[in-house]
Amino acid sequence: xxxxxxxxxxxxxxxxxxxxxxxxxxxxxxxxxxxxxxxxxxxxxxxxxxxxxxxxxxxxxxxxxxxxxxxxxxxxxxxxxxxxxxxxxxxxxxxxxxxxxxxxxxxxxxxxxxxxxxxxxxxxxxxxxxxxxxxxxxxxxxxxxxxxxxxxxxxxxxxxxxxxxxxxxxxxxxxxxxxxxxxxxxxxxxxxxxxxxxxxxxxxxxxxxxxxxxxxxxxxxxxxxxxxxxxxxxxxxxxxxxxxxxxxxxxxxxxxxxxxxxxxxxxxxxxxxxxxxxxxxxxxxxxxxxxx
Amino acid sequence: xxxxxxxxxxxxxxxxxxxxxxxxxxxxxxxxxxxxxxxxxxxxxxxxxxxxxxxxxxxxxxxxxxxxxxxxxxxxxxxxxxxxxxxxxxxxxxxxxxxxxxxxxxxxxxxxxxxxxxxxxxxxxxxxxxxxxxxxxxxxxxxxxxxxxxxxxxxxxxxxxxxxxxxxxxxxxxxxxxxxxxxxxxxxxxxxxxxxxxxxxxxxxxxxxxxxxxxxxxxxxxxxxxxxxxxxxxxxxxxxxxxxxxxxxxx
Numbered sequence: 001x002x003x004x005x006x007x008x009x010x011x012x013x014x015x016x017x018x019x020x021x022x023x024x025x026x027x028x029x030x031x032x033x034x035x036x037x038x039x040x041x042x043x044x045x046x047x048x049x050x051x052x053x054x055x056x057x058x059x060x061x062x063x064x065x066x067x068x069x070x071x072x073x074x075x076x077x078x079x080x081x082x083x084x085x086x087x088x089x090x091x092x093x094x095x096x097x098x099x100x101x102x103x104x105x106x107x108x109x110x111x112x113x114x115x116x117x118x119x120x121x122x123x124x125x126x127x128x129x130x131x132x133x134x135x136x137x138x139x140x141x142x143x144x145x146x147x148x149x150x151x152x153x154x155x156x157x158x159x160x161x162x163x164x165x166x167x168x169x170x171x172x173x174x175x176x177x178x179x180x181x182x183x184x185x186x187x188x189x190x191x192x193x194x195x196x197x198x199x200x201x202x203x204x205x206x207x208x209x210x211x212x213x214x215x216x217x218x219x220x221x222x223x224x225x226x227x228x229x230x231x232x233x234x235x236x237x238x239x240x241x242x243x244x245x246x247x248x249x250x251x252x253x254x255x256x257x258x259x260x261x262x263x264x265x266x267x268x269x270x271x272x273x274x275x276x277x278x279x280x281x282x283x284x285x286x287x288x289x290x291x292x
Numbered sequence: 293x294x295x296x297x298x299x300x301x302x303x304x305x306x307x308x309x310x311x312x313x314x315x316x317x318x319x320x321x322x323x324x325x326x327x328x329x330x331x332x333x334x335x336x337x338x339x340x341x342x343x344x345x346x347x348x349x350x351x352x353x354x355x356x357x358x359x360x361x362x363x364x365x366x367x368x369x370x371x372x373x374x375x376x377x378x379x380x381x382x383x384x385x386x387x388x389x390x391x392x393x394x395x396x397x398x399x400x401x402x403x404x405x406x407x408x409x410x411x412x413x414x415x416x417x418x419x420x421x422x423x424x425x426x427x428x429x430x431x432x433x434x435x436x437x438x439x440x441x442x443x444x445x446x447x448x449x450x451x452x453x454x455x456x457x458x459x460x461x462x463x464x465x466x467x468x469x470x471x472x473x474x475x476x477x478x479x480x481x482x483x484x485x486x487x488x489x490x491x492x493x494x495x496x497x498x499x500x501x502x503x504x505x506x507x508x509x510x511x512x513x514x515x516x517x518x519x520x521x522x523x524x525x526x527x528x529x530x531x532x533x534x535x536x537x538x539x540x541x542x543x
Binding site for chain 2: 166179181185187
């Protein structure tokens with residue numbers, strides 16, 4: 001029963017990781033940039049929600065509504081001002097740029113909010129603490145179900161948009177061949193800016209759920225980035241449903257690791273990631289990304 | 293009448309190598325221009341520079357009287373300038389239909405829609421749902437031309453129309469082109485196959501080592517004269533005697 005419980009909790013945790021990972025996957029899929037500031041942008045979004053929620057005495061779910069458009073705009077501006085320039089000077093520059101951006105965001109948050117640990121859990125009431133008890137040893141937390149549902153809705157909407165709308169077709173065309181996309185009239189830089197906007201908004205959404213689920217502080221970003229990155233690699237680069245699968249595999253690995261011994265939780269996740277990386281599929285991915 | 297496309301003293305480089313050296317040419321509305329020359333003569337670079345996907349080092353490009361030298365490629369498409377790139381360059385993971393639709397989204401208003409394109413190229417109809425990557429070379433070339441037409445271009449630039457295609461596929465692609473030409477399309481065709489190029493073109497421009505070495509109305513030039521310019525056989529005689537009548541305005 002203990003194991004079943006671990007798997008169930010792992011699936012819910014995986015929903016959160018998938019939500020973190022989908023923006024990372026989108027930016028990588030469309031622009032071939034690994035956004036090292038993704039986790040920090042998520043934490044910045046969580047702080048944004050925290051500020052609105054505490055100042056205006058709102059539920060974090062309501063506070064998300066004004067924060068998400070701001071994060072969309074921030075992502076769009078971020079691409080137009082910083083990423084577009086760095087993209088022009090080769091594949092290494094964007095990596096360094098986002099690394100620098102991560103440090104800037106962390107220190108700015110530290111300056112404004114101090115290193116104190118915050119949580120949004122206390123502001124959401126029974127949503128973050130309640131659960132359905134199925135048996136004496138198995139319970140299903142409200143928040144876990146909510147996060148998994150939001151993850152499925154966000155990833156599903158993203159997948160549908162990419163596959164079935166004109167907006168998504170332009171994004172896929174630009175991802176496959178930006179030069180030829182320009183030759184059929186698609187402004188690649190606008191498509192890139194939109195992808196960044198969506199990615200930053202989903203990061204903020206994920207950061208907010210992290211903040212409700214547990215705690216966060218200005219230095220929480222890099223850990224979440226690593227989990228998101230692992231979820232993306234386990235699920236297969238550039239695949240939306242694969243990202244959900246990867247997040248869930250990572251979540252289950254961590255909760256099973258924790259069941260064996262609490263200190264193995266994170267380690268178990270890393271081990272699964274390394275196994276995937278060493279498998280034939282991981283070697284295939286490495287070979288594919290090495291050839292432009 | 294002003295030419296629709298006017299290129300003046302265009303220079304384009306790969307690093308230190310000048311691939312296009314002070315090329316000037318013009319294309320009038322309804323004209324079919326064949327651009328011929330050996331490998332490495334700079335034809336593809338010239339077309340890519342005109343389409344806006346290769347940087348201009350020097351010189352100007354005017355389209356319908358507007359200077360577009362520094363305009364990004366997607367704005368040139370919106371103005372009515374489309375390129376079918378060398379190697380077709382369909383979006384491989386998208387279906388043929390999606391390839392057409394992606395070009396239609398920001399197209400100029402005009403006669404070409406998915407329906408009219410399929411009427412003009414009926415061979416594409418059964419392929420609509422297939423990923424572009426699984427098409428044969430000839431099918432890809434037709435789809436690439438159809439995709440470019442979806443933007444309703446006023447000038448269509450076609451790079452290496454028959455390169456790498458089976459003879460039967462070349463024939464079918466040229467049948468499609470003949471149809472376009474009969475309807476009054478303005479085309480610039482880069483072609484290795486001299487016979488094919490001369491059969492469709494009103495005017496022929498031959499490039500050698502980045503320069504235009506021959507520019508003439510197709511009727512006024514023989515295949516032998518073009519071949520000579522093509523391989524640079526008459527270069528010694530032209531530099532010594534400028535009286536060679538077959539060599540048009542040398543730039």
